[in-house]
Amino acid sequence: MKTTGRAVLTAVLLFAATASAQSSGTAAGSGAAQVDAIYPDIENLYIDLHQTPELAFHEQRTAAALATRVKALGFEVTSGVGGTGLVAILRNGPGPTVMLRTELDALPMQEKTGLSFASTATTKNDAGETVSVAHMCGHDLHMSAWVGTAELMAQNRDRWHGTLMLVGQPAEEIVSGAAAMIHDGLFTRFPKPDFALGMHDDASLPAGVVGFHSGFFRAASTSLDMTVYGRGGHGAYPQTAIDPVVLAARIVLALQTIVSRENNPADPAVVTVGSIHGGSAWNIIPDMVKLQLTVRSLDPKVQQRLLGAIEREANGEAQAANAPKQPLIEIKSSTDTVYNDPALTQRAVAATRVALGADKVVEMPALMGSEDFSQFGLAGVTAVLLHVGAVDAAKLEESHKTGVPLPGVHSPLWAPVREPTIKAAIGAETAILMDLLKSG
Numbered sequence: 001m002k003t004t005g006r007a008v009l010t011a012v013l014l015f016a017a018t019a020s021a022q023s024s025g026t027a028a029g030s031g032a033a034q035v036d037a038i039y040p041d042i043e044n045l046y047i048d049l050h051q052t053p054e055l056a057f058h059e060q061r062t063a064a065a066l067a068t069r070v071k072a073l074g075f076e077v078t079s080g081v082g083g084t085g086l087v088a089i090l091r092n093g094p095g096p097t098v099m100l101r102t103e104l105d106a107l108p109m110q111e112k113t114g115l116s117f118a119s120t121a122t123t124k125n126d127a128g129e130t131v132s133v134a135h136m137c138g139h140d141l142h143m144s145a146w147v148g149t150a151e152l153m154a155q156n157r158d159r160w161h162g163t164l165m166l167v168g169q170p171a172e173e174i175v176s177g178a179a180a181m182i183h184d185g186l187f188t189r190f191p192k193p194d195f196a197l198g199m200h201d202d203a204s205l206p207a208g209v210v211g212f213h214s215g216f217f218r219a220a221s222t223s224l225d226m227t228v229y230g231r232g233g234h235g236a237y238p239q240t241a242i243d244p245v246v247l248a249a250r251i252v253l254a255l256q257t258i259v260s261r262e263n264n265p266a267d268p269a270v271v272t273v274g275s276i277h278g279g280s281a282w283n284i285i286p287d288m289v290k291l292q293l294t295v296r297s298l299d300p301k302v303q304q305r306l307l308g309a310i311e312r313e314a315n316g317e318a319q320a321a322n323a324p325k326q327p328l329i330e331i332k333s334s335t336d337t338v339y340n341d342p343a344l345t346q347r348a349v350a351a352t353r354v355a356l357g358a359d360k361v362v363e364m365p366a367l368m369g370s371e372d373f374s375q376f377g378l379a380g381v382t383a384v385l386l387h388v389g390a391v392d393a394a395k396l397e398e399s400h401k402t403g404v405p406l407p408g409v410h411s412p413l414w415a416p417v418r419e420p421t422i423k424a425a426i427g428a429e430t431a432i433l434m435d436l437l438k439s440g
Contacts, residue, residue: 031355034152035426039419042151042426045069046144046418047117053106053133053140055123056171057180059084062104062143066168069147073154075166078190082181087190088166090154095162098436099193099381100429101373102146103139103172111136112412136414137173138201138390145199145425152430160437165193169372175221175335178375187379195344195436196383198373199425201416203408204364205389206396208420210352210428211364212386214345218338219268219296220303221370226251226291226314227328228278230321235283245278247321248289252276254313255293262309269306270296270368296368298337335372340384348384348432355431356424369409388425390416 045065054062063079063086071077075088084104110132111119119134146166153164167186171177187193205211228248233241252273263269271293278289295310297303314327353361364387377383391406399406407413 031152031427031430034155035148035423035430038148038151038426039423042144042148042422043418045147046140046422049140049143050135051117051119051121053119053121053135054104055108055125055131055133056105056174056177057083058123059104059170063168063170066102066104066143066147070150070166073150075150075154081186081189082170082177082184084170085177085181085184085186086168087186088150088168089190090150090164090166092157092164092437093161095160095437096194097163097165097191098433099165099167099196099376100146100149100433101167101169101196101198101376102142103177104143104168104170105139105173105177106133106135107137107173107410108132109134109136109410110412113415115415134412136412137409138414138416139172141201141390141416141418141421141425142199143168145422145429148422148426149429149433152426153433156434160434162437163191164433164437165191172372175333175370175372178335178372182375182379187381193381196373196376196381197348197429197432198371198383198385199429200371200385200387201390201409201421201425202364202387203391203406203414204396205362205387205391206393207389207391207417208356208360208424209389210356210361210386210424211389212340212345212349212361212384213364213366214340214342215366216298216337217340217366217385218371218374219270219298219366219368220300220335220337220374222295222303222307222334223332224293224295224307224310225328225330225332226293227330228289228291228314228318229323229325229327230285230287230289231324232287233285235285238285241285242321242323243285244287244289244323245285247317247323248276248278248291250321251314251317251327252291254317255310258306258309258313263302263306267302268298268366268368269302270294271306271310296370298366298368300337303337335370336374336378338371338374338385339377341377341382344382344384347435348386348428351431351435352386352428355427360424386428388421388428390418390421392417
């Protein structure tokens with residue numbers, strides 16, 4: 001029965017998407033004209049957001065800028081949800097509730113693009129350290145498109161019925177903001193949406209091309225700290241000590257076999273040691289070494305197996321080295337796999353092809369990058385996360401020919417081609433929302 005029910009739902013949604021596509025042909029051209037009309041103002045917003053980035057859970061100015069914009073469009077705005085998040089509601093008669101999410105936060109890194117409007121911002125992080133801040137993941141693009149979509153949805157209220165719920169989410173970069181908003185009543189203080197939509201810029205697609213992937217799309221991610229213990233001593237007399245540097249090195253090497261020898265090659269998995277620190281001088285054996293790891297997979301069962309194997313390998317190496325105690329493993333952040341509902345994905349694809357053209361919508365592979373957009377789906381909302389290309393097509397083609405990679409997201413050189421990217425994101429988001437909220 002479950003399989004039959006899913007098939008029926010898929011058929012119904014596909015029929016609705018097809019009907020919408022057939023009835024929206026004349027609207028596609030007018031939609032593009034509307035996007036062109038608002039774009040200069042949206043580009044100014046993008047440049048402003050790019051120059052004034054803020055770190056996770058500190059996005060006060062960013063959230064206020066977006067709140068001011070959508071409040072002027074008639075949305076009911078609530079700020080401070082989940083810390084610095086915001087929720088904007090536009091009620092337009094009976095019908096479904098559909099949510100569009102954007103992220104607010106930037107990264108603690110220095111921009112090196114050389115753009116005339118490049119970020120030069122610095123701030124104190126939560127540890128009290130002065131760090132550079134920059135939007136090198138494209139959240140400024142996402143926010144700009146989010147505001148542009150809000151404007152078009154407000155202008156075209158006669159074409160849809162229901163409740164539009166815009167969510168500005170903090171702290172996506174540390175995969176904590178979505179859970180914080182949910183815990184603060186995102187789906188109890190406000191209408192729980194029938195559908196949720198997210199959009200993310202992409203370094204593997206030409207600017208203006210929308211990418212989709214049905215099912216598991218973005219990886220689960222667990223960030224953990226590992227403290228390895230030894231017994232300190234003089235570097236000249238290692239026999240009197242238990243060297244945690246050697247132990248840590250053995251653990252790093254042992255961890256490599258988890259993916260290569262314990263995991264099914266057909267199940268994508270990553271175990272990366274991104275940081276290792278220990279000791280203070282040439283001739284001192286320290287009493288501890290600290291490592292930081294990221295663990296990623298597309299299957300919840302695989303993720304749990306990876307984490308268990310990491311603990312087993314670390315404990316085994318510590319025992320073999322006669323360490324005074326087992327390593328301390330602390331999970332610092334974690335998010336789950338993004339799952340794109342297949343029926344909703346196909347409906348979104350159909351609407352986007354009408355709006356942008358069939359050649360502007362392509363299927364893409366699942367990715368090992370994480371996204372806490374997953375939390376909305378786990379909370380019971382039918383959800384889809386799409387990507388929008390942000391790279392010059394000619395440069396991308398040349399990169400494919402030469403094998404020389406281009407800068408991607410989280411690179412200090414990430415400089416998306418903003419106009420076609422933002423316009424495509426607005427066009428796709430508006431088309432999908434219109435379809436999900438269409439009159440009748």
